[in-house]
Amino acid sequence: MEIFDNLLMGLSIAITPINLMYLLIGASIGMMIGAIPGFGPSAGIAILLPLTFSMSPISAVMMLAAIYYGAMFGGTITAILLNTPGDSTTVASTFDGFPLAQRGRAGPALVMQACASFVGGTIGVILITLLAPIFSMVTRSFGPPEFFLLCVMGLLTLVALMSGNWILGLISALIGFALGTVGVDLETGHQRFTFGAVELIGGIHFIPVAIGLFGIGELFYAFYNGAHKSGSGGIIQYQNESRFWPTKQDLIDCKYTMPRNSILGFVIGIIPGAGATIASLMAYSLERSLSKNPEKFGMGEMRGLVAPESANNAASSGAMVPLLTLGIPGSASTAVLLAAFLMWGLRPGPLLMEQNPEFAWGLISSMYLGNMALLVLSVFAIPLFVYIIKAPYRILAPLVLVVCTLGTFSVNASIVETFIMLAAGIVGFYMKRLGFSPAAVVLALVLGPMAEESLRQTLLISRGSFDIFFIRQASVYILVFFAAIILGGAFLNSQRRRDKLKENTV
Amino acid sequence: MRLFFYAFMLLAAIVYTYMAFFDLSFLTNRGRMGPGFFPRFIGGFLVLCLVAAIIKEARLGKLLEKEPDGQMRDAAVLIGLAMTFGVLLVVTGYLIATPLFVGAALLYFNSKHLLMNGAITLAAPLTIYVLFGQVLNASLPHGLWW
Incomplete structure (x- = not known):
């Protein structure tokens, strides 16, 4: 009961006209920023932090949290409409989101994405309210071995992306891994593949490669296919769009997808460093292996969009758990939020909820309100986004290219990254033409360095022994979960094959 | 190819x-x-x-197979314009490079609507400048001479 009393107290603090106004402004700005390629939630919060200097701490943090959620919402809009993920967390949403838009279902895809984000965010906040202290105790025991296993689980998603032509999929993933090795080796300080360029010492970042391969590559490919010659739209078939709202079948298909992937996303999101990217990939992989028709994934399957969306939004709530209870940021965005907390003299950690209950519960309550506000805002904003994309492609394409280029430049003010993006665009165009998988490149680029670093840390701890994975309790649990998913997937696959064989015989 | x-x-x-x-x-x-x-x-x-x-x-005999022509010329023009835009950003900066790129791309791909092209060439870079440079306070390429 104490929890509900605290929550009511938090709501009484959050629901004031001025706080609600800041919440709405934050959610709207966050959504707009998230929709700009290159501007993820962390960049959005960092850029808008100065706007909150004159506010009270609770109003300011409520606004920043709303920006965070809004950017998570907004990032998917371009992933669906332009095949351009603004952040690594929305890469998995392009797999089925963009094909849905191409099939004339952009409206239903955006509405379902908003619903999935709402459900994911809300379930995440409910779980924070009820279980934050317990979860923080469990994840405190996670170290490099567990983190490595989680990366490997994320990498398993690559297998799903290779189902079309495995050798081209494997080459794509290896290219991603190779790009991930560029930069200074953190253990020895040795430079790898930098060719003496100062700009490459920090490595090749995800944003220019993802925007290039997906966004710019798609743009070139659309021109190659003559999309710019049609009167309106181009890559997305609006003329086939019979309705804006999702069908009853969409909702029925996704009734379990949203809650189960929200819970999965929340659990993964709690683990510091794992974050929403791995959560969204695992959700996609899980949903595909549970589906009766896995071959439909990647071709515009609604569950393939809803699963990663529920997971990445729940993970963004999950990332708040280590931040609030341990003072450890679980992602880049929560690291910026931590900086904001410290700026107002609030020190997140085990004592935050005792020493500043108004602040902690006010923030948690504002997350409920923020999710509701975002759902309403999304439904109003979606027609506007769809309207913008309806402009003739030959006019839209140069403007998208300018926004992508400047978005990439502004992240680190680096012209080298801008050229990496343009080069990745050309490579992405040819990859798409020849049947390679740009998604595998991007995922391998994100997960490869994480896996390498955590494996090396693990072996440093264990003095070179792999037994560590079987000694630590948390690792064993992950391995068991791992085995259950693989064996369960294999069992479901064989059953599906048997059923199909039976159907064919009949 | x-x-x-x-x-x-x-x-x-x-x-x-x-x-x-x-x-x-x-x-x-x-x-x-x-x-x-x-x-x-x-x-x-x-x-x-x-x-x-x-x-x-x-x-499979695909390696030397001639690709269907598609709109390769248009795609190549866009790629060329994009690369030129990248170089112009370094040399002349955002304020000159962007209208030049947008104007050239629209002139080539949307040549029938000159008035509209002119309006977009002026309005779009200005809007993007306000959004990035003023509202978001993000860094934009200055060029070599400014």
């Missing part, structure tokens, strides 16, 4: 693998994984996979 792309990828993979083997150590002095540990595996596999893919494509 397929042959050219595969040849380019193979060359890049060979250079990567060569550097992984000759510039980076496999193990450190203390016997731990060195900076070249993973790159050697990645490079080696990449070369093998590319060779396998090339052989497979050659056997």
Whole structure:
């Protein structure tokens, strides 16, 4: 009961006209920023932090949290409409989101994405309210071995992306891994593949490669296919769009997808460093292996969009758990939020909820309100986004290219990254033409360095022994979960094959 | 084009693998994984996979097959304009490069609507400048002379 009393107290603090106004402004700005390629939630919060200097701490943090959620919402809009993920967390949403838009279902895809984000965010906040202290105790025991296993689980998603032509999929993933090795080796300080360029010492970042391969590559490919010659739209078939709202079948298909992937996303999101990217990939992989028709994934399957969306939004709530209870940021965005907390003299950690209950519960309550506000805002904003994309492609394409280029430049003010993006665009165009998988490149680029670093840390701890994975309790649990998913997937696959064989015989 | 792309990828993979083997150590002095540990595996596999893919494509007769023409010319023009835009950003900065790029692209792809092109060429860079430079306070390329 104490929890509900605290929550009511938090709501009484959050629901004031001025706080609600800041919440709405934050959610709207966050959504707009998230929709700009290159501007993820962390960049959005960092850029808008100065706007909150004159506010009270609770109003300011409520606004920043709303920006965070809004950017998570907004990032998917371009992933669906332009095949351009603004952040690594929305890469998995392009797999089925963009094909849905191409099939004339952009409206239903955006509405379902908003619903999935709402459900994911809300379930995440409910779980924070009820279980934050317990979860923080469990994840405190996670170290490099567990983190490595989680990366490997994320990498398993690559297998799903290779189902079309495995050798081209494997080459794509290896290219991603190779790009991930560029930069200074953190253990020895040795430079790898930098060719003496100062700009490459920090490595090749995800944003220019993802925007290039997906966004710019798609743009070139659309021109190659003559999309710019049609009167309106181009890559997305609006003329086939019979309705804006999702069908009853969409909702029925996704009734379990949203809650189960929200819970999965929340659990993964709690683990510091794992974050929403791995959560969204695992959700996609899980949903595909549970589906009766896995071959439909990647071709515009609604569950393939809803699963990663529920997971990445729940993970963004999950990332708040280590931040609030341990003072450890679980992602880049929560690291910026931590900086904001410290700026107002609030020190997140085990004592935050005792020493500043108004602040902690006010923030948690504002997350409920923020999710509701975002759902309403999304439904109003979606027609506007769809309207913008309806402009003739030959006019839209140069403007998208300018926004992508400047978005990439502004992240680190680096012209080298801008050229990496343009080069990745050309490579992405040819990859798409020849049947390679740009998604595998991007995922391998994100997960490869994480896996390498955590494996090396693990072996440093264990003095070179792999037994560590079987000694630590948390690792064993992950391995068991791992085995259950693989064996369960294999069992479901064989059953599906048997059923199909039976159907064919009949 | 397929042959050219595969040849380019193979060359890049060979250079990567060569550097992984000759510039980076496999193990450190203390016997731990060195900076070249993973790159050697990645490079080696990449070369093998590319060779396998090339052989497979050659056997299917796809390697030298002429690609359907599509709108390659238009795509090539856009690629050329995009690269020129990148260079112009470095040299002249955002304020000059963006209207030049938008104007040139619209003039080529949307040549029938000159008035509209002119309006977009002026309005779009200005709007983007306000959004990025003023509202978001994000850095924009200045160019060499400003």
